[in-house]
Amino acid sequence: xxxxxxxxxxxxxxxxxxxxxxxxxxxxxxxxxxxxxxxxxxxxxxxxxxxxxxxxxxxxxxxxxxxxxxxxxxxxxxxxxxxxxxxxxxxxxxxxxxxxxxxxxxxxxxxxxxxxxxxxxxxxxxxxxxxxxxxxxxxxxxxxxxxxxxxxxxxxxxxxxxxxxxxxxxxxxxxxxxxxxxxxxxxxxxxxxxxxxxxxxxxxxxxxxxxx
Amino acid sequence: xxxxxxxxxxxxxxxxxxxxxxxxxxxxxxxxxxxxxxxxxxxxxxxxxxxxxxxxxxxxxxxxxxxxxxxxxxxxxxxxxxxxxxxxxxxxxxxxxxxxxxxxxxxxxxxxxxxxxxxxxxxxxxxxxxxxxxxxxxxxxxxxxxxxxxxxxxxxxxxxxxxxxxxxxxxxxxxxxxxxxxxxxxxxxxxxxxxxxxxxxxxxxxxxxxxxxxxxxxxxxxxxxxxxxxxxxxxxxxxxxxxxxxxxxxxxxxxxxxxxxxxxxxxxxxxxxxxxxxxxxxxxxxxxxxxxxxxxxxxxxxxxxxxxxxxxxxxxxxxxxxxxxxxxxxxxxxxxxxxxxxxxxxxxxxxxxxxxxxxxxxxxxxxxxxxxxxxxxxxxxxxxxxxxxxxxxxxxxxxxxxxxxxxxxxxxxxxxxxxxxxxxxxxxxxxxxxxxxxxxxxxxxxxxxxxxxxxxxxxxxxxxxxxxxxxxxxxxxxxxxxxxxxxxxxxxxxxxxxxxxxxxxxxxxxxxxxxxxxxxxxxxxxxxxxxxxxxxxxxxxxxxxxxxxxxxxxxxxxxxxxxxxxxxxxxxxxxxxxxxxxxxxxxxxxxxxxxxxxxxxxxxxxxxxxxxxxxxxxxxxxxxxxxxxxxxxxxxxxxxxxxxxxxxxxxxxxxxxxxxxxxxxxxxxxxxxxxxxxxxxxxxxxxxxxxxxxxxxxxxxxxxxxxxxxxxxxxxxxxxxxxxxxxxxxxxxxxxxxxxx
Numbered sequence: 001x002x003x004x005x006x007x008x009x010x011x012x013x014x015x016x017x018x019x020x021x022x023x024x025x026x027x028x029x030x031x032x033x034x035x036x037x038x039x040x041x042x043x044x045x046x047x048x049x050x051x052x053x054x055x056x057x058x059x060x061x062x063x064x065x066x067x068x069x070x071x072x073x074x075x076x077x078x079x080x081x082x083x084x085x086x087x088x089x090x091x092x093x094x095x096x097x098x099x100x101x102x103x104x105x106x107x108x109x110x111x112x113x114x115x116x117x118x119x120x121x122x123x124x125x126x127x128x129x130x131x132x133x134x135x136x137x138x139x140x141x142x143x144x145x146x147x148x149x150x151x152x153x154x155x156x157x158x159x160x161x162x163x164x165x166x167x168x169x170x171x172x173x174x175x176x177x178x179x180x181x182x183x184x185x186x187x188x189x190x191x192x193x194x195x196x197x198x199x200x201x202x203x204x205x206x207x208x209x210x211x212x
Numbered sequence: 213x214x215x216x217x218x219x220x221x222x223x224x225x226x227x228x229x230x231x232x233x234x235x236x237x238x239x240x241x242x243x244x245x246x247x248x249x250x251x252x253x254x255x256x257x258x259x260x261x262x263x264x265x266x267x268x269x270x271x272x273x274x275x276x277x278x279x280x281x282x283x284x285x286x287x288x289x290x291x292x293x294x295x296x297x298x299x300x301x302x303x304x305x306x307x308x309x310x311x312x313x314x315x316x317x318x319x320x321x322x323x324x325x326x327x328x329x330x331x332x333x334x335x336x337x338x339x340x341x342x343x344x345x346x347x348x349x350x351x352x353x354x355x356x357x358x359x360x361x362x363x364x365x366x367x368x369x370x371x372x373x374x375x376x377x378x379x380x381x382x383x384x385x386x387x388x389x390x391x392x393x394x395x396x397x398x399x400x401x402x403x404x405x406x407x408x409x410x411x412x413x414x415x416x417x418x419x420x421x422x423x424x425x426x427x428x429x430x431x432x433x434x435x436x437x438x439x440x441x442x443x444x445x446x447x448x449x450x451x452x453x454x455x456x457x458x459x460x461x462x463x464x465x466x467x468x469x470x471x472x473x474x475x476x477x478x479x480x481x482x483x484x485x486x487x488x489x490x491x492x493x494x495x496x497x498x499x500x501x502x503x504x505x506x507x508x509x510x511x512x513x514x515x516x517x518x519x520x521x522x523x524x525x526x527x528x529x530x531x532x533x534x535x536x537x538x539x540x541x542x543x544x545x546x547x548x549x550x551x552x553x554x555x556x557x558x559x560x561x562x563x564x565x566x567x568x569x570x571x572x573x574x575x576x577x578x579x580x581x582x583x584x585x586x587x588x589x590x591x592x593x594x595x596x597x598x599x600x601x602x603x604x605x606x607x608x609x610x611x612x613x614x615x616x617x618x619x620x621x622x623x624x625x626x627x628x629x630x631x632x633x634x635x636x637x638x639x640x641x642x643x644x645x646x647x648x649x650x651x652x653x654x655x656x657x658x659x660x661x662x663x664x665x666x667x668x669x670x671x672x673x674x675x676x677x678x679x680x681x682x683x684x685x686x687x688x689x690x691x692x693x694x695x696x697x698x699x700x701x702x703x704x705x706x707x708x709x710x711x712x713x714x715x716x717x718x719x720x721x722x723x724x725x726x727x728x729x730x731x732x733x734x735x736x737x738x739x740x741x742x743x744x745x746x747x748x749x750x751x752x753x754x755x756x757x758x759x760x761x762x763x764x765x766x767x768x769x770x771x772x773x774x775x776x777x778x779x780x781x782x783x784x785x786x787x788x789x790x791x792x793x794x795x796x797x798x799x800x801x802x803x804x805x806x807x808x809x810x811x812x813x814x815x816x817x818x819x820x821x822x823x824x825x826x827x828x829x830x831x832x833x834x835x836x837x838x839x840x841x842x843x844x845x846x847x848x849x850x851x852x853x854x855x856x857x858x859x860x861x862x863x864x865x866x867x868x869x870x871x872x873x874x875x876x877x878x879x880x881x882x883x884x885x886x887x888x889x890x891x892x893x894x895x896x897x898x899x900x901x902x903x904x905x906x907x908x909x910x911x912x913x914x915x916x917x918x919x920x921x922x923x924x925x926x927x928x929x930x931x932x933x934x935x936x937x938x939x940x941x942x943x944x945x946x947x948x949x950x951x952x953x
Contacts, residue, residue, distance in 0.1 A: 020257070020258070021254070024253075024254050024257065028249060028253060028254075029249050032247060032249040032253075033243075033244040033247050033249075036243060036244070036246070036247040037240065037243055037244075040243070042246075042247045042248065042249070042250075045247060045249075046249055046250060046253060049249075049253075050253060050256055050257050053257045054257060057257075113235075113239065114238075114239045114242045114243060117235055117236060117238075117239035117240075118239055118243055121236070121239075132236060133240070136233065136236045136237050136240055137240040137241075137244065164232055164233065164236075167232050167235075167236065168231075168232040171232060171235055
């Protein structure tokens with residue numbers, strides 16, 4: 001794992017509140033890369049992270065010093081997913097110029113595989129994708145992931161397991177990714193939001209750091 | 213090799229997960245490697261923090277935060293000069309010492325603004341004092357409202373957000389005339405107060421900069437070394453003239469004038485070829501800034517920021533000024549509507565990029581009057597007040613209540629006020645009611661002509677086909693859900709024979725509707741146990757943090773404009789697709805047989821003739837005509853141009869008997885989109901159903917006589933039935949919207 005991947009992943013030994021420069025030095029690059037997992041655009045990812053920094057510093061959140069980094073991670077994840085949604089909305093009004101799309105030859109097979117995996121991760125339910133990113137990109141422990149996402153450790157395992165299984169089913173062959181699954185018990189009911197907390201809570205991603 | 217989380221289960225159903233983990237790691241690493249953050253991000257963050265709020269300013273002053281250790285006080289000289297110039301001040305700078313000056317600026321958090329009722333700010337009440345903050349750094353992030361609190365207040369009931377004095381006497385406000393845009397004219401005392409407010413100083417205080425203390429006394433700022441009385445710098449705030457008051461800005465004409473202290477005015481004229489949103493303006497020409505030639509300030513960035521209580525609404529592009537010159541010309545752009553408190557913000561950077569000084573000059577920017585018609589939306593059906601409470605002042609005493617769905621509300625030409633995170637607008641209703649209301653419960657009705665609406669609808673709903681040939685089941689038209697806007701009205705699910713109205717609605721309902729007990733074929737009343745909501749309305753919320761979309765989540769969109777897409781009642785994806793992609797608004801005389809996929813892109817109608825055709829029930833036997841009505845609202849965010857968004861979808865079912873069919877098939881077209889011109893401009897609830905039925909069918913007659921109410925699922929009654937109780941209309945199934953014959 002690259003060093004900067006561990007920047008945000010390791011336990012922060014400092015128990016005092018980090019100053020903004022300290023927080024920036026330790027976390028900024030990693031957070032941008034983390035955000036890019038969702039938004040896939042450096043500029044947009046930086047905006048997400050910068051917003052998170054600003055909110056963290058000036059937003060008046062009641063947080064413990066020790067949770068500062070976890071809070072930042074959470075805001076970045078929420079912001080990135082939010083940005084992903086907004087992008088869809090904006091693209092509806094301003095569709096991308098098809099002429100600007102990169103050549104299919106660029107990047108070759110590796111690029112295609114990466115895009116396939118990233119697309120699959122982005123389509124996972126929120127908690128599953130977040131757990132996947134925190135685990136396999138930041139290499140956080142279960143406890144750290146639980147702290148970051150504000151869920152139980154058992155839930156971390158559960159989300160990771162479900163997410164991996166879905167990804168395996170999607171990535172195991174070349175079929176188009178479609179994670180929308182009908183619940184056989186209730187025709188018409190979708191089961192992709194398998195996290196009960198997701199059900200019926202469309203704004204559940206609007207939590208920390210998403211107040212505009 | 214890394215361990216796998218799944219190793220404990222390997223060999224069972226989790227076989228192969230290790231490979232997936234490896235794929236994931238590789239992809240994530242590859243993705244991360246593609247991203248290279250910029251080098252100047254820290255600057256942007258610090259600027260944003262500085263502009264964000266007074267608490268942000270406080271962060272800038274935290275020991276160890278800003279300023280290189282070797283910085284002399286000359287940045288202070290610059291900053292104070294900026295402030296001084298902006299206020300027409302007299303600056304006296306004493307000889308420098310080896311001070312470690314980080315920045316000049318704020319202390320106690322306060323609300324930026326110029327006499328904007330900041331005394332009522334909750335931040336003022338709740339924020340810790342500066343002294344407390346300095347002595348207890350760990351407390352700096354406490355005592356302020358959390359994001360959750362903010363969100364709750366936004367989504368909560370309007371009246372619950374009001375903490376006004378209910379005992380206050382009722383005195384309806386009078387809307388000001390255009391003089392509300394008068395230039396800012398302040399006395400020197402007001403200017404000092406404004407400066408202190410802007411900087412969060414509140415008139416007096418002491419700022420601990422570590423080695424330095426900044427003492428504020430009335431109209432003087434004194435910088436001393438900590439623990440001593442030796443003055444390092446002193447800034448006397450002198451009289452302020454009418455300097456640098458923006459005398460008017462209009463997004464229509466973009467005429468802007470800025471008068472400097474000498475009385476000369478620099479006219480800002482609209483540059484040709486640019487639209488209102490990106491027109492470049494010039495102002496602040498020949499504004500003098502006294503900067504020492506040896507000043508280590510590398511660059512100065514000037515911008516205009518419009519904000520309310522620290523919330524940035526809009527800002528200009530930044531204009532970098534060469535500090536080696538003694539005059540600068542601010543050339544920047546500004547996209548803003550309405551009136552707001554703003555300030556000119558100057559940020560000084562040292563050669564290493566550190567922010568070494570920030571100074572601001574409050575101004576008042578007034579846009580052209582907001583001429584949009586607003587409608588009361590977003591209230592919960594069981595709202596205790598029965599509508600939107602109008603008050604005599606922001607968070608003041610109750611004056612009147614505007615009913616749910618009241619339209620024709622105009623905003624007065626005065627800046628909004630923010631109290632307890634609630635944005636208050638002074639408005640007037642068409643019945644003469646005037647007062648302050650919570651702006652979050654008003655939604656602008658987009659002013660779109662029928663042609664514009666039609667064009668937009670076509671752009672939003674698109675069908676992609678690989679062939680220009682008439683669509684068939686084999687052609688597999690594809691519906692791009694994300695082109696339906698709102699992000700996740702639909703997931704981007706390829707049609708693939710799954711595009712059925714029921715399926716469509718189920719998908720988006722599941723993902724977007726709150727409190728829905730079950731999916732499947734749902735009606736509005738299934739998940740909101742209230743009679744006020746209209747049958748078969750389904751909310752389309754974004755699940756997003758966009759305020760507009762969040763408002764729309766709880767919207768009652770009967771008064772909003774809409775357009776109709778006919779669908780086949782046999783859930784035939786081909787027919788549906790063809791209809792969705794139809795071009796043109798009118799198909800007058802289009803035969804039912806034409807209303808098939810063959811009309812894709814040929815100018816076929818989205819009107820009823822097409823609907824019948826797709827329904828396939830115009831063979832004389834009658835049947836059910838189904839159509840999807842998309843309700844539209846203003847989806848613009850603050851500072852952004854108006855954009856229509858779909859906030860609701862209604863499935864409408866109309867029973868058509870044979871006589872209707874015959875008549876309709878030969879009748880004149882009844883383009884729904886044309887009907888919307890009424891809705892757009894007037895918000896006529898009845899327009900859709902009424903128009904569609906009265907012109908060319910006897911359906912309405914029979915229903916009206918039966919007291920059956922609207923045939924459409926949205927309950928927009930054409931017979932004068934109680935709009936508050938659409939489900940109670942005799943003969944109408946509230947769940948299906950189908951008229952019971």
